[in-house]
Amino acid sequence: MKQQQLTDQAERGFRSLRFEPELEGLFRRRRIDAMRERAYPVAVSALALFFFYAFLDYATFPARLSEWTIPVRLLVTCPVFAAVLVIRRWRPAYFPPFYAFSYLWGGLSLVLLIGIARDLAVPMPYDGILLCLMFGYFLMGLSCRTATFISSAIVVSYVAMEWRMGTPSEKILYNSFFVVTAHIIGIVGAWLQEYSQRAHFLDSLQLELAREQAEAESRRKTRFVAVASHDLRQPLHVINLLLANLNGPLGQQEQRRIFDQLGSSVDHLNHLLESLLDLSRLDEGMVKPVLESVNAVELMRRVAGELQEAAEASGVTLEVSDADALYVKADSVLLRRILHNLVQNALQHAQCRRVKLSCHARGNRVILDVRDDGIGISREDQRRLFEPFVQGGTTPLAERGLGLGLAIVQQLTLLMGGHCQLHSAAARGACFSVILLGARAPGAMAVDVVRVSPVAAEDIRVWVIEDHVESRRWVARLLEQWGYCPSCFSSAEEALAAEGSGSPDLAIVDIHLGAGLDGRACLERLRQRIGTLPAILVTADTACRQGFAPDSQTWLLHKPLSAPRLRAAISRLMAKEDVPVAP
Template identity: 45%
Template sequence: MLEVSRRQAEQESQRKTRLITVASHDLRQPLNIISLILENLTSNGLPEQQAGLVSRLKISVTHFNNLLASVLDISRLQEGMITPEARKLSALEVMQQIAETCTDQAQRQGVELAIETTQQPAGVMADPQLLHRVLQNLVVNALDHSNATRITLGSSLSGQQLVFEVTDNGKGIDQSMLARIFDPFYRNGRRDDPGLGLGLAIVRELTGLMSGHCEVTSQPGQGACFRVSLPAASAPPMPVPHQARGNDHKPHNHYLVVVEDHHEARHWVCQTLTSWGYRVMGFATAEQAVAQWPDQPDTILVSDIHLPGMSGHCLLDTLLARSSLTGAILITANTAHIQGYDSAQRLWLLHKPLVPMRLRAAILHLTHSTD
């Protein structure tokens, strides 16, 4: 009976795991298309009233994406699906990626988002995807609930710990609420405030998985400061920073090859890249892309990972073996893949739904980088 119960429990766990994975992909795909359509609407110079509606839609899509991410994160935590893979990370690079992810939302809300660090380059031992999620949740929490006009990201060494700080100049938090602020489903604000009360609970859980701890200090009317402490490490080499070299970067000098089997998603990615001035080719399969790859030196691959036949990873390996590309951006709705930059392969990995500003920043990095 014990063996039968164990097997039933394993089967139920596997069923839930598959459900969470499928839900993640199937819900993120339409959000990805909506995000790209809104980017194209914005770029067309709409009248003021329509532009305002597009801006409100962007806020709603961002809000829905944050809700979806929170629900999926808490589900993965409850099912034990998250296993940290810690490695040495640059604290400054981590914060720069957070700024790239959240700047669009901050600008729409009229909030200044800044990075402040005065120390020498420092490193942290953490899982890059989990750390990104932790800091993103803290910044989004400040954007959604603090009524701040300025949010700063900072880091400092404290003994053997690297401490990240997310500080805002908002309304602050009542002392009676501080003890419960990291509890699941606890909401510090009005009933109509966005969110499910899961963001900070996820911060605590993910930080604990990485052998760290989190805390908050605040006074009403004086803003709040959330701190995440993790094991410090020697700073890894930073990628050579890209710089805008006068007029060197001209989008029409670069080919972008988009590989995406979902027709509508492919169409809107191509439309977005074309509106930015790039020459674009689109293919439904990796095999088509290999057969018709442009004979151009400055070509970048923008591909979904999950494709019929050859996968995005296999396509990248094939093109690297042929020395046929300047760099690559792989896109996926599966957040189990680590988001970030791999300098060895000149590869960015981004999650759906695409944040247009982050996609553009990744392209600029690849076209300017001299790694």
């Protein structure tokens, strides 16, 4: 049972006292269990009443009437009530219909007793009928429909019996008025009772589902702690060992090898942390897709270009099929992450020689395929492949991730209204497909061309506004290595007060600067003072959308910063060619 089913049912309501088939079957099974529980006190009380009335018949009725009513009560009606107690325990499958039959049998036996009294011209009230109706509507726990149908049959039988015995019309109308009135009140009461039972049933299911989800989440977090603590410690362990080796006497070649390995371990650690942050944001509902018309072919070429170097290092040929432009309704940032994860997954785990990206239209959908010619995936592994923390068993331990890549792919695809498919077999490669709604090509946009004059790196003044001492120092050191001229400031106020430092050509600003102005406000003040200022905003808050805003010439990058990404952002902002900028 899913939460959405329960929510939809609650929104639709159930005034007709019917759920959707799956819920209705479950509710009936629980109602039958409840009827079996209450059948014992109901049957025992009914037996006690009939024995008591048999004694009253003996004590108050003439002998010619009691010699009929007592056998009917004790030999005709009471055995059926006693049978309820037996069938309730020993024949559960026959219990529901027999339980309803016992109610009808008891009502008709009362009609028979009143009929006998009328035939013998002995006054007998119809109060027993009212008591029987109360049992059916409120005490026995029958469904409203069943109780209404059987009670109607009892009332009709009573009225027909009075008419058949020649009871005066006025008396029939008088008695029928009270019996039918009680019948109507019983119907309303039974409807209200069942409605409240159904509402309580939905609430209890939602509570059960919430409890199960909480327990599953607890188990998932326990597993997360176990997996993450192990896999995050592995690159940290390697980093510690490499740093320890740097203290010894090493040649230049050995130092270079250790530095390369340090960089690889740090990149691996960054990748693990990014995956954890992505999964956390998805679980908390913090990712909100901005759907637009995206050229899927062009995006595939961009992703292939970004991963071309990694593919060549792994000895894999990375291809993008030549195809006409196909547009999908998607968030370009999220779709890029999906394709990036799928290609990276193939490079790391498929043991393949070739990875091909392609897309084609099918009806109103566009299918984006990432296909490899690797070892394939067995049917057993395919069932769990999109679950979090499922890792590739053939991947070397030092290169494994947390097993979150495909889980993130699936959740991001669902956010954009699509779904994922996998076609694979052992030793026959794998094809991951992302299926999204097609879109029309966007209208041509007018663009302005901003001409940027060539500027030497040493002539570019870069302001680094960062409140963390070490971050500020090492960003400045990188900028110096790349040939730029950095100036460092520890707060927005210090940067705004720097009259003698000249105007910057580029600003690298941490959004969260502690006390005082934040990075955005600082950048706005600088732009008010000096005009156009390209900038890179840096933040550890992954809720902020990472990317480039061409209208303001601003990059937003997440911490931890990677040197290649920072340098690429600076190169684009300080472009030495004509840059088209969307208005």
